[in-house]
Amino acid sequence: MPVSPFQIYALLPKTNCKKCGYTCMGFAAALASMEAEPEACPELLKPEFAENLKKIKELLPKGEKAETGLIITEERCIGCGVCVVVCEENRTNVEIAAGKGPRLGDAAVLRVENGVIKLVTPERCKRALKTPVFCRACVEHCPTGAIELVG
Ligand code: SF4
Ligand code: SF4
Ligand code: SF4
Incomplete structure (x- = not known):
């Protein structure tokens, strides 16, 4: 079953700082559709979010890497x-x-x-x-x- 952006959103820092290029909710949707990588959120790379980052990675689709040509x-x-x-x-x-x-x-x-x-x-x-x-x-x-x- 595809992951819900709300499940991912719950684990994000929710500051809406937009350093990832999205709001937190937009970033959650981009992660769920494999259009972004969790590492694009600098907050998630901080030690206090290490557990959240791990959980997000476990939730994300493990689809094949898309072809770029x-x-x-x-x-x-x-x-x-x-x-x-x-x-x-x-x-x-x-x-x-x-x-x-x-x-x-x-x-x-x-x-x-x-x-x-x-x-x-x-x-x-x-x-x-x-x-x-x-x-x-x-x-x-x-x-x-x-x-x-x-x-
Ligand atoms: S960089 Fe992280 S905290 Fe900032 S808006 Fe994006 S997801 Fe939210
Ligand atoms: S085709 Fe090249 S320049 Fe364009 S998005 Fe892909 S890697 Fe970037
Ligand atoms: S030589 Fe071409 S592929 Fe290599 S870094 Fe420069 S632009 Fe990129």
């Missing part, structure tokens, strides 16, 4: 981070939108790890949302052709 050729990646800052899903984080790399613990679709790009949360890519959005910003801005689209 993106193919990364790591050998071509020079780790410039351009794709990280042009990705609109990443840019919901104001620091990334300002050109900084995601910090440890920040939710991100794409991030450079050890000098190479990684698609760390493919399910948050616009192409993989329940209602997919045709996006190819990372593909078009990569200077080396390290990200391509299949199909």
Whole structure:
């Protein structure tokens, strides 16, 4: 049975600070539909919410990761981070939108790890949302052709 957003909401900090890009109720709905990751709420990463975070993860659907159609050729990646800052899903984080790399613990679709790009949360890519959005910003801005689209 699908998880109810109200079950998730009960475990959220309920401050409505919108650091996740939603109100708490909106975030609960986004989590239930696999359009957000619990780590996008910085409050949930605090030690006092560790138990709530664990319970939320247990409640969330364990569906297969959606297909993005993106193919990364790591050998071509020079780790410039351009794709990280042009990705609109990443840019919901104001620091990334300002050109900084995601910090440890920040939710991100794409991030450079050890000098190479990684698609760390493919399910948050616009192409993989329940209602997919045709996006190819990372593909078009990569200077080396390290990200391509299949199909
Ligand atoms: S960041 Fe967390 S506390 Fe703030 S609105 Fe989002 S879910 Fe609520
Ligand atoms: S296709 Fe768009 S949403 Fe998906 S990772 Fe690339 S830039 Fe981000
Ligand atoms: S995939 Fe392309 S744009 Fe992204 S970090 Fe690697 S070289 Fe830069």
